[in-house]
Amino acid sequence: MTNRRQFLKTAGLTAAAAAPAMLAAPHVKAQALIRWRLQTYAGPALAEHVIKPAIDSFNKIAEGQMEIELYTADQLVPTGELFRAMQAGTIDAVQSDDDSMNSPVDIKVFGGYFPFASRYSLDVPTLFHQYGLNEIWDEAYSEVGVKWLSAGAWDPCNFATNKPLKSLEDLKGLRIFTFPTAGQFLNRFGVVPVTLPWEDVQVAMQTGEIDGIAWSGITEDYTVGWADVTKYFLTNNISGAWCGSFFANADRWNEVPDNLKELFKLTMDSSHYYRQHWYWGGEAKLRVEGTKLELTTIPDEEWKTVEAEALKFWDEIAATSPRAAKVVEILKKYRETMEKAGPPYRYS
Known part of the structure; x- marks a missing residue:
């Protein structure tokens, strides 16, 4: 904003001495491309399903405004250091469970596989959206400078x-x-x-x-x-069902325009939905048809x-x-x- 004000001040002085025809040409300031680095807990083969389709879709729709670079398990930092790296701004966002990325919050044990917390994958979104876990997770991560964004279900353990x-x-x-x-x-x-x-x-x-x-x-x-x-x-x-979430560095999230925030929320929902049917069908089919x-x-x-x-x-x-x-x-x-x-x- 400081640079923008300085530009407008200088531009105003210049315009005062300019020909009237110049005043009719408006100034358009180009929006710089927002780049994020997001690391998932998943290795390359698994990431092809649990996150890559959603991120590819986001980048396609947000063309010219924002681009997310996706990194797989341990590619930039070890999984156990994901939280600290995101908190420090070394990476911008994370897809992981609270437990394995060692979140410094008192609810981290409920991420990943908390014993018998769920029977089916639909239990996880129901607990978050209808039983109050959304608010609890948001509160906990707000205390440590990280924006918790959305939780979803994966497969059983x-x-x-x-x-x-x-x-x-x-x-x-x-x-x-x-x-x-x-x-x-x-x-x-x-x-x-x-x-x-x-x-x-x-x-x-x-x-x-x-x-x-x-x-x-x-x-x-x-x-x-x-x-x-x-x-x-x-x-x-x-x-x-495994319980995992999307997280972002709080400052970087606040820099994102509202329209792109909404797009990312839809992207997370798309990712959650894909996993619901991919795992549900896969677990049954491979028990019946798998040969290994x-x-x-x-x-x-x-x-x-x-x-x-x-x-x-x-x-x-x-x-x-x-x-x-x-x-x-x-x-x-x-x-x-x-x-x-x-x-x-x-x-x-």
Whole structure:
């Protein structure tokens, strides 16, 4: 604005001495192209589905006004440093879950796979839009100088291993690549959580550094190549849908004109919608038609003990902060509502 005022002041002095015909020619100031760097948690093959189509669409529609450069997992900064890099302005925006990018907020544990918080992918947007999580997330991130933009659902969290899992006893001692909070919970059943760069997971399976993966459903196992290095897929899951969000550096978001903000909101909705049907259809189709992974199941009665333990875990998390307690209260209310509603919302 300072440069613009100085220009207008100088232009006014010049115009006063100019011929009358010159006054009829208006000055048009060109809008500089806004460039963002956005990094996703997803590797290249997965990003082709979970974000690239939406960003390509945004860039096409915003031609001449804004362009978003998309980077995949660990390409600019390690996933665990995404939040700090965005907060500092090293990158402008992020698509990730709160948990794996190590957000310094008390609700970060609910991102990614919070045990049994959801049964189906539609649970996630319902919790955010109808049960108050939108406001809670916005409040938490406003306190740390980052603009939380929108949350959506991904796939469920299942095990893919080289050992068949048919009872809880089979989990003991397994070195599993998974998310921080999911790993903290699974440790109660003897699982040894392992943290690795996303791009190293496939090689770690081949070398025996890890015994399995609890990072996704079967769609991603096939898409990213993990089905090529594992033999078994456990149909039981600890969460029906991963919860991830879009975030932006607050200052950079405030610089974006309102029309482009609205366009980006539509872009996020487009991304959320694509994942809803891509994962929902993919999970079923690959269980039925997939040829690379043998399905195994832990009996329902035994798996219910895992779900019961999750509710104890919820209470422990609720004790960590008043805001975390509020989220757990919402999750419990939602769970109660779905169970009372019965099929198709919940099956006993």
